[in-house]
Amino acid sequence: MTYSETASRILDSAERMARQGGYNSFSFREIATEIGIKSASVHYHFANKEVLGAALAERYTNRFLDGLGEPTAEDADEMLRRYAASYRQALIEDGQMCLCGMFGAEISDLPDPVARQTRAFFVRNIQWLGQVFQIKGVEPEDAETEAARMIAALEGAMILSRSLQDDTLFDRITAGYS
Amino acid sequence: MTYSETASRILDSAERMARQGGYNSFSFREIATEIGIKSASVHYHFANKEVLGAALAERYTNRFLDGLGEPTAEDADEMLRRYAASYRQALIEDGQMCLCGMFGAEISDLPDPVARQTRAFFVRNIQWLGQVFQIKGVEPEDAETEAARMIAALEGAMILSRSLQDDTLFDRITAGYS
């Protein structure tokens, strides 16, 4: 999927808001004001809020996985470090939470298309990490559990670190993955 | 703090909604409708939303720690199992997320009194678990990090398990704590 310049700026704005306060924290009006158009114009690019929310989660997931690259046959430990570093960068350098971690927490209240894209984030991440754990020698039947455990640790570390306003806490919690 | 019958029912209703969709998912009107009064009456018990939100997090934290009891000098492993079981029960038996996990994720958008009570949940839980890890023989300077790591794992496990609609995933992710 490729987006027009304006559509991209809408997504950028919405993503920043959603990563601070979740699905209910971005609005057509506030996005419009921020990028200098009117809310009716935002509706031209994204017909309604669930379409916008689903596009948000989809773009986020694609970018996240693109940033990781394909799991390579060597240097599995380096892949794990890189995976953890993606979360670290989002939290500490960008100052933002994981979009799909936010959406995942409130998933039972989300419109179905948004919930489905949120699930896709976790499914695809578990697959990616599961491959890495298999390369490391984890039994195939345990690799996805190990993957889910690592993702849970990283999502949870973001929440505690952000809540307690202590960036070093994220590093200490995830020290085993670096 | 002790609440009147009506105030308790307000908190019960708000807590259930907040544990599904976060801070923006409960409203005076919806609470009022659910318990059979008018929204103006909800305002009589809780002056405004940030007061209600802070009361929600405070009551949740007190109940949670009361349910755990004091860390005892023996059976540290049993204390850890009991701690993990509290999260398991919330997710699987009650079908709800951790209130302060939700609030923690969106903490940068929360009114200050709510944010402070949310932080208190994590501070007090880290202290409780930190004591248990010390009893287990973890070095005092590492005990709170170990505590934060376990809480992060449990909060993250809730998010992934709920997102993927797979209760068994929570158990598999947290198997090391049981």
Next chain:
DNA sequence: GTCTATATGTCGATAGAC
């Protein structure tokens, strides 16, 4: 303690001009 009534603001969404 609860009510009616209301003020004031924001929300998502749409019709139709340009």
Next chain:
DNA sequence: GTCTATCGACATATAGAC
């Protein structure tokens, strides 16, 4: 593609009667 204008619904919050 963007705009003005507007709708109906819902939000938090308050004044004042009972």
